[in-house]
Structures are given as C-alpha cells and as structure tokens.
Amino acid sequence: MVGIILASHGEFASGILQSASMIFGEQENVAAVTLMPSEGPEDIKKKMQDAVQGFDNQDEVLFLVDLWGGTPFNQANSLFEEHKENWAIVAGMNLPMVIEAYASRFSMESAQEIATHILGTAKEGVKVKPEELEPEEEKGAVVEQSASAGKPGKLSYVLARIDTRLLHGQVATAWTKTTGPTRIIVVSDAVAKDELRKKLIQQAAPPGVKAHVVPIEQMIKISKDDQHFGGQKALLLFETPQDVLRAVEGGVPLETVNVGSMAHSPGKVQPNKVLAFGQDDIDTFNKLKEAGVKFDVRKVPSDSKGNMEEIIKKAQEEINKK
Known part of the structure; x- marks a missing residue:
C-alpha cells in the first residue's frame, strides 16, 4: 500500500488527518508531519524520514503538502530526489484531495499514479x-452523469444505506468513491415534503453525481421502470429501516442494506456507538431478514463489518431489561 505523508506549517496537517479519519475511517500507512514555530527545516525533514521508516512499503510514498515552495515542500523535495522514480509530491493539500488519495489506494499501487x-x-x-x-x-466543467438517462433498461443499485444523517461527508466522499453511482437518491416521504432539506441534499451532492429526493411510492415505481433508467447506477439513502421495508415490500430489489447510522432518541437502546434501536426497529430488521435482505454494518468502506445478529440480540436484551 502507498504510504501517505501529510505535511504542513503548524497543525494543519494534523487537523486534516483527523477530519479525513472522521469521514473515511482510520487509515494505515498515513502520517501527519508538522513544522512548528520553534522548529527548522532539519526538524521536519527528520520527522518525514521517521514517518517513511514506519510505512509497510517505503518504495511508494506520496507527500501531500500545504504550499509549493514552503519549508515542508522543500524538505519533502530533498528526500524525493533520491526516489524520483517512485515517489510523488502534491502541493495545495485540501480535504477532498486527502480523501481521494485514501480511496485511490484500494485500486492504485503507485504513488505517482x-x-x-x-x-x-x-x-x-x-x-x-x-x-x-x-x-x-x-461552470461548464462538470460533466453531467445523467446523460445516459432515458435509455431502455432498469436502474441498478450500487448501495442501499440506512443513515439518519442521509447525505453527509462519509456518503458524499467515501461511499460515493467506492461504489461509483451516477445518482444519489434519498428515499423518504418526510424529506420529500421538506423543501429546505431537499435543497440542502441536492447541494451536498459530490461533483458529477445527481442527487434526488423521492417518496417511497415513487421509488417503487422507478424500480419497475424498464424504459428510462438504462445505464444509471443509484446509491439509495434511507432514514429508517421501516422505510427500507416499505420499499422492499413494494418491489425495490435490494439484496443487501448497509446499516451506517441510526440516531438515538427517547425509548431506544444503543448496542454500539452509532446504532440505536427501539422494539419496532428490531422487528423491522427481522422482517427484512425474512425477506432475504442481508446486512452490511459499517460506517465507511474501510471499517470491518459488524455482526447484525449479535447487535440485534444485544439490543433486544437491553430492551427486555427496561
């Protein structure tokens, strides 16, 4: 795996490392290197060397630095000269760049690529x-991915996810990069009636991906349309398992549902940090299981999958104690 060094003046690199971890999950072979006011060029160079020594693969290293020509860049460049056939440096570091670098390591083994x-x-x-x-x-730089709309064929599904927050950073970056949808569809009667939430969701869509909000019955109709959605790949977002069950019972062909986040509210128990269940939620997941739906429990693609049966069992035990 390509090693990544985030380097900056001050704590910027540490902050962006923390932000990227919140969105994409904790990463191996990544280090933040900072140049503090009391330090000089040799100090940050030593930090970079130590970081490289800690990587599994020291032949492929990518430096993401804050400023071209600044001290972090210059010291990275001095190390790069001995490895210019394999290493690479990109200046102008921002959060989208870092997240994309993380995602790229799943399919690319070259720092320069x-x-x-x-x-x-x-x-x-x-x-x-x-x-x-x-x-x-x-304004015209982003290519609309909806150009293939209108072709014969049904909509295909790259991900169906339960997430109380719907379209947010983890979805717009990590999951979108991993699954490659052309459309993100929020399936919710409540959100479809809320013009402000609809607008915010549409604005949060990543470049090149269209975002829509539709009621559940409309999603059921879309899933059966074999004339207008050929070539379209959908990432479906649901607020609740109850909405997923209605969609599945209506004919939306979901084989697996990613369970990412369910917010706590009065009366619910919390078997882990990100999922909260009431009795109705447990009953709904059991009905989905009976319908043949499988569960992929994780916040971001890099997380290990949780065991849904164990989570539900723990939640049921906590509810029974109340």
Missing part, C-alpha cells in the same frame, strides 16, 4: 457560493 489521479478532485473541491461568482469556464 495516485498523485495524477487526485488533482482533479482537489480542484473540484474548490467552489464558491453564490454560483454566479464562478468563472465562466468553470
């Missing part, structure tokens, strides 16, 4: 609101 790949994402992550302030050449 990842460096080339993440440039587009890093640039796309720089946006302005109101949109009218965007330069004209940037």
Whole structure:
C-alpha cells in the first residue's frame, strides 16, 4: 500500500488527518508531519524520514503538502530526489484531495499514479457560493452523469444505506468513491415534503453525481421502470429501516442494506456507538431478514463489518431489561 505523508506549517496537517479519519475511517500507512514555530527545516525533514521508516512499503510514498515552495515542500523535495522514480509530491493539500488519495489506494499501487489521479478532485473541491461568482469556464466543467438517462433498461443499485444523517461527508466522499453511482437518491416521504432539506441534499451532492429526493411510492415505481433508467447506477439513502421495508415490500430489489447510522432518541437502546434501536426497529430488521435482505454494518468502506445478529440480540436484551 502507498504510504501517505501529510505535511504542513503548524497543525494543519494534523487537523486534516483527523477530519479525513472522521469521514473515511482510520487509515494505515498515513502520517501527519508538522513544522512548528520553534522548529527548522532539519526538524521536519527528520520527522518525514521517521514517518517513511514506519510505512509497510517505503518504495511508494506520496507527500501531500500545504504550499509549493514552503519549508515542508522543500524538505519533502530533498528526500524525493533520491526516489524520483517512485515517489510523488502534491502541493495545495485540501480535504477532498486527502480523501481521494485514501480511496485511490484500494485500486492504485503507485504513488505517482495516485498523485495524477487526485488533482482533479482537489480542484473540484474548490467552489464558491453564490454560483454566479464562478468563472465562466468553470461552470461548464462538470460533466453531467445523467446523460445516459432515458435509455431502455432498469436502474441498478450500487448501495442501499440506512443513515439518519442521509447525505453527509462519509456518503458524499467515501461511499460515493467506492461504489461509483451516477445518482444519489434519498428515499423518504418526510424529506420529500421538506423543501429546505431537499435543497440542502441536492447541494451536498459530490461533483458529477445527481442527487434526488423521492417518496417511497415513487421509488417503487422507478424500480419497475424498464424504459428510462438504462445505464444509471443509484446509491439509495434511507432514514429508517421501516422505510427500507416499505420499499422492499413494494418491489425495490435490494439484496443487501448497509446499516451506517441510526440516531438515538427517547425509548431506544444503543448496542454500539452509532446504532440505536427501539422494539419496532428490531422487528423491522427481522422482517427484512425474512425477506432475504442481508446486512452490511459499517460506517465507511474501510471499517470491518459488524455482526447484525449479535447487535440485534444485544439490543433486544437491553430492551427486555427496561
């Protein structure tokens, strides 16, 4: 696996490492290296050398630094000179760049290949609101992935996820990069009636992916349409397992449901840090299981999968004690 060093003036690198871990999960072979006010060039160079020594693969190293020409860049460059056939340096570090680098390591084994790949994402992550302030050449830069809409064929499903927060950073980055949808569809009667939430969800869609909010009955109709969604790949987001059950019973062909986050509320028990269950939730998951649906319990793709049967059993035991 390619090793990644995040390097900056001050604590910026440490902060972006923490933020990326919140969104994409903890990563191996990644280190944050900081140049503090009391330190000099040799100090940060030593930190970089120590970080490289800790990587599993020291032949493939990618440096993501804050400023081109700054001390972190210059010291990374001095190390790079002895490894220029394999190592790479990218300046202008931002959070989309770091997350894309993490995701790229699943399929790319070369630091230089990842460096080339993440440039587009890093640039796309720089946006302005109101949109009218965007330069004209940037407005047309994003290719609409919905161009294949209208072709014969049914919608395909790359992920169905239960997440109380719906479309947020972990979904817009980690899951979208891993599954490659052309559309993100929030399936919820409640959200479909809330114009503000609908607008916020549409604005949160990552570049090149269309976001929609539809009621459950509309999703059922879409799933049966074999004339207009050929080539379209959907990532479905549900707030509750009850909404998933309604969709499945209505004919939406979901084989596996990713269970990512269920918020706590009065009367519910919390068998782990991110999932809270009431008796109705447990009963609903059991009905989904009876319908042949499997469960993938994890927040982000890099997490290990949880055991849903054990989680439900623990939740039932806690409810029975109340």
